[in-house]
Amino acid sequence: DADVTQTPRNRITKTGKRIMLECSQTKGHDRMYWYRQDPGLGLRLIYYSFDVKDINKGEISDGYSVSRQAQAKFSLSLESAIPNQTALYFCATSGPQAGPFYNEQFFGPGTRLTVL
Amino acid sequence: AQSVTQLGSHVSVSEGALVLLRCNYSSSVPPYLFWYVQYPNQGLQLLLKYTTGATLVKGINGFEAEFKKSETSFHLTKPSAHMSDAAEYFCAVSDRGGSQGNLIFGKGTKLSVKP
Numbered sequence: 001d002a003d004v005t006q007t008p009r010n011r012i013t014k015t016g017k018r019i020m021l022e023c024s025q026t027k028g029h030d031r032m033y034w035y036r037q038d039p040g041l042g043l044r045l046i047y048y049s050f051d052v053k054d055i056n057k058g059e060i061s062d063g064y065s066v067s068r069q070a071q072a073k074f075s076l077s078l079e080s081a082i083p084n085q086t087a088l089y090f091c092a093t094s095g096p097q098a099g100p101f102y103n104e105q106f107f108g109p110g111t112r113l114t115v116l
Numbered sequence: 117a118q119s120v121t122q123l124g125s126h127v128s129v130s131e132g133a134l135v136l137l138r139c140n141y142s143s144s145v146p147p148y149l150f151w152y153v154q155y156p157n158q159g160l161q162l163l164l165k166y167t168t169g170a171t172l173v174k175g176i177n178g179f180e181a182e183f184k185k186s187e188t189s190f191h192l193t194k195p196s197a198h199m200s201d202a203a204e205y206f207c208a209v210s211d212r213g214g215s216q217g218n219l220i221f222g223k224g225t226k227l228s229v230k231p
């Protein structure tokens with residue numbers, strides 16, 4: 001089974017709709033991240049969480065919100081979706097900030113979101 | 117502020133040829149450096165990383181990268197390309213010992229391998 005899962009894998013929605021993307025992990029990691037990927041722009045950080053009580057904005061948080069329901073779950077919401085939020089969204093996790101896996105992030109398979 | 121520049125959004129090589137994907141970074145302190153690969157319709161997978169020690173780092177699938185501090189570079193190479201290497205490759209940097217240690221990604225280089 002995959003260590004980092006994302007649901008749904010694909011979603012088409014309309015402008016103005018509320019959308020939630022979910023991420024679950026079985027790696028036991030404290031740190032979780034949400035990125036969006038656009039062609040030619042690479043990955044940009046939306047939000048990140050270092051533990052259940054610690055949520056931080058990333059580079060492009062406007063129009064998004066997150067919820068860290070448990071150590072293993074981190075959800076991304078678009079309160080009122082707009083077409084320029086059409087993108088590929090990735091969740092990632094990382095482990096202890098010491099030792100051989102320092103800063104190594106593990107990615108989910110992605111959610112392709114289309115906003116019409 | 118840290119940044120990553122990947123030269124060439126698309127690189128095309130013939131099967132069996134050398135693969136060279138370029139990455140330059142800017143950082144006020146020696147960073148940690150990473151290369152990730154994204155195969156079609158998949159998430160990102162770590163290829164290799166440099167943290168400390170030997171500046172020539174070997175990764176999976178025959179790839180390697182060399183950290184050159186004087187050139188602020190971390191170019192990715194593979195001596196002989198295989199069709200299965202066709203993918204998008206991302207260079208990333210994070211601060212060393214920073215409180216956040218978040219990754220900053222380059223914009224990616226799409227590698228095509230011709231038969």
